[in-house]
Amino acid sequence: MADRAAYIAIDWGTTNRRAYAMTREGAVLDSLHDERGVLALATDQYPAEIAALRERLGTYPVIAVGMVGSTRGWLEAPYIAAPATLESLADACAEAAPGVHIVPGVALRDGKRPDVMRGEEIQILGAIRAGTAPPTALFCQPGTHNKWIETVDGAITDFTTVMTGEVFALLRHHGVLAGMLDGPVADGAPFRRGLRRGIASHNVAASLFEVRAGVLLGWLAPDDAAAYASGILIGTDIGTREDLARRPVHVVGGGFLSALYAVAIREAGGMPVLVPDGSTTAGIHAIWSLRA
Amino acid sequence: MADRAAYIAIDWGTTNRRAYAMTREGAVLDSLHDERGVLALATDQYPAEIAALRERLGTYPVIAVGMVGSTRGWLEAPYIAAPATLESLADACAEAAPGVHIVPGVALRDGKRPDVMRGEEIQILGAIRAGTAPPTALFCQPGTHNKWIETVDGAITDFTTVMTGEVFALLRHHGVLAGMLDGPVADGAPFRRGLRRGIASHNVAASLFEVRAGVLLGWLAPDDAAAYASGILIGTDIGTREDLARRPVHVVGGGFLSALYAVAIREAGGMPVLVPDGSTTAGIHAIWSLRA
Numbered sequence: 001m002a003d004r005a006a007y008i009a010i011d012w013g014t015t016n017r018r019a020y021a022m023t024r025e026g027a028v029l030d031s032l033h034d035e036r037g038v039l040a041l042a043t044d045q046y047p048a049e050i051a052a053l054r055e056r057l058g059t060y061p062v063i064a065v066g067m068v069g070s071t072r073g074w075l076e077a078p079y080i081a082a083p084a085t086l087e088s089l090a091d092a093c094a095e096a097a098p099g100v101h102i103v104p105g106v107a108l109r110d111g112k113r114p115d116v117m118r119g120e121e122i123q124i125l126g127a128i129r130a131g132t133a134p135p136t137a138l139f140c141q142p143g144t145h146n147k148w149i150e151t152v153d154g155a156i157t158d159f160t161t162v163m164t165g166e167v168f169a170l171l172r173h174h175g176v177l178a179g180m181l182d183g184p185v186a187d188g189a190p191f192r193r194g195l196r197r198g199i200a201s202h203n204v205a206a207s208l209f210e211v212r213a214g215v216l217l218g219w220l221a222p223d224d225a226a227a228y229a230s231g232i233l234i235g236t237d238i239g240t241r242e243d244l245a246r247r248p249v250h251v252v253g254g255g256f257l258s259a260l261y262a263v264a265i266r267e268a269g270g271m272p273v274l275v276p277d278g279s280t281t282a283g284i285h286a287i288w289s290l291r292a
Numbered sequence: 293m294a295d296r297a298a299y300i301a302i303d304w305g306t307t308n309r310r311a312y313a314m315t316r317e318g319a320v321l322d323s324l325h326d327e328r329g330v331l332a333l334a335t336d337q338y339p340a341e342i343a344a345l346r347e348r349l350g351t352y353p354v355i356a357v358g359m360v361g362s363t364r365g366w367l368e369a370p371y372i373a374a375p376a377t378l379e380s381l382a383d384a385c386a387e388a389a390p391g392v393h394i395v396p397g398v399a400l401r402d403g404k405r406p407d408v409m410r411g412e413e414i415q416i417l418g419a420i421r422a423g424t425a426p427p428t429a430l431f432c433q434p435g436t437h438n439k440w441i442e443t444v445d446g447a448i449t450d451f452t453t454v455m456t457g458e459v460f461a462l463l464r465h466h467g468v469l470a471g472m473l474d475g476p477v478a479d480g481a482p483f484r485r486g487l488r489r490g491i492a493s494h495n496v497a498a499s500l501f502e503v504r505a506g507v508l509l510g511w512l513a514p515d516d517a518a519a520y521a522s523g524i525l526i527g528t529d530i531g532t533r534e535d536l537a538r539r540p541v542h543v544v545g546g547g548f549l550s551a552l553y554a555v556a557i558r559e560a561g562g563m564p565v566l567v568p569d570g571s572t573t574a575g576i577h578a579i580w581s582l583r584a
Contacts, residue, residue, distance in 0.1 A: 071508075107508075109509060113499075114506040115501065116505045116508055160495075160498050161501040161505070163498070163501050166467050166468060167497050170459075170462040170463070171462070173466075175462055176458060203454065206453065206454040206532070207405075208455055209453040209454065213406040216406075217371070217408065219406040237497060
């Protein structure tokens with residue numbers, strides 16, 4: 001019966017959803033990916049969604065992570081406080097329906113600043129559980145919001161959310177830089193030039209105006225503006241971290257944004273180490289095993 | 293004939309326009325303010341606009357400043373390089389039509405970063421000419437884009453444009469903080485708390501996410517979020533200037549934003565000095581006198 005599923009794992013985010021039929025050994029037998037994220041669903045639609053997923057993947061228990069457990073999702077699974085481990089997350093799951101459990105997110109509550117995550121914790125702790133990252137490490141998880149996450153002995157102890165990608169998207173579509181940022185964003189001379197500018201500057205709202213002034217004055221080619229602006233934003237994020245020099249930074253995710261962050265981390269003196277995909281199912285499997 | 297106008301001064305911006313009937317002594321005899329800024333006008337509409345203004349204010353020569361001289365305006369008056377004085381601006385005016393001159397903007401071209409201004413230079417140099425600010429000074433000119441402007445002996449030598457107000461507006465209307473920033477923005481405990489956070493943080497895209505996390509975790513009252521976010525943005529801007537301690541900073545403009553910047557400058561150890569309104573007409577009058 002090694003080929004039979006034991007449960008369904010769901011990574012249920014804001015705009016996307018990935019569901020996996022999992023064996024009791026943690027192998028993925030089948031999966032699907034669609035855009036039925038929490039923004040596409042009303043609260044009362046979730047039971048039917050689960051029924052449809054079971055129709056497709058089998059009538060199994062469900063473990064779900066991500067924004068499905070937020071106030072905008074199906075059922076709020078209240079944040080647990082850092083330090084957070086797979087064990088403390090497994091203990092705090094919320095039962096949304098018979099056989100359907102939602103893993104909570106993690107919050108910084110008692111420090112001098114507040115922060116929250118929902119979904120990223122599973123990917124990080126899953127990577128540690130899978131052995132693709134060490135238990136005590138600094139992680140960088142690029143996306144619409146970049147997360148810097150510190151772990152000690154397999155517990156998430158501190159983290160910082162940076163709205164880098166969102167600010168880039170806002171500037172690209174609205175305001176005085178709109179129409180200037182539609183060129184390609186990739187590693188290369190304009191990106192590295194922006195990166196060095198961002199690392200040195202610390203005042204991102206000032207450096208970004210240089211994109212406009214630079215194009216107006218012929219100092220920056222219009223086609224280079226998007227990569228330069230991306231470099232400024234990522235460089236500012238990287239440049240304000242004082243703990244990167246000669247330090248391994250475990251960069252999660254295989255997309256182009258992770259590659260750009262790896263370039264940026266190296267530029268700032270750190271040592272980027274790419275964490276392979278597949279960590280989320282490893283993390284959910286650990287939760288399932290702990291609860292089984 | 294002291295009560296007769298000698299020329300028309302126009303402060304012609306992106307979304308607004310102010311026109312003044314000026315005496316040869318620089319007094320304002322009459323004025324109008326409307327929303328016929330350059331974004332509301334096509335290039336071929338300007339002659340009729342001038343005719344209508346002359347109908348209202350008298351058939352006089354015209355001196356115009358601001359975005360009317362940009363590539364989006366009537367006729368491009370190419371930027372002059374800093375250091376820029378009223379004399380060098382007067383020498384470089386562009387003639388858009390018989391008796392209608394447009395004052396150029398100022399650019400940083402040869403330094404390590406590019407920057408541009410159009411309109412602000414007249415207000416700053418006008419304040420110096422009117423005696424409401426010293427010839428060698430640091431100016432702060434809040435707005436959608438805050439400008440930091442340095443002058444030496446009545447010449448603009450350096451400046452920095454910071455997109456603080458624009459970033460606040462983008463976040464208020466779009467993205468993950470939209471709907472959280474509709475509360476009041478005024479000086480008070482939440483603004484000062486954000487200000488201290490911004491001055492200390494330098495990573496504005498990270499500090500801004502604290503607004504969302506703070507509201508979710510009950511660390512920040514929803515009504516305080518807008519003032520806190522404004523404090524973070526202004527604090528980050530102020531905090532990255534290393535030259536404020538015990539230094540007079542001449543804050544231009546009488547609005548609530550200038551009052552908030554004055555609070556911020558004081559928080560960072562500087563000495564804000566408010567520059568009264570009226571500087572633009574003083575600057576244009578100096579240009580007219582130099583050209584007469």
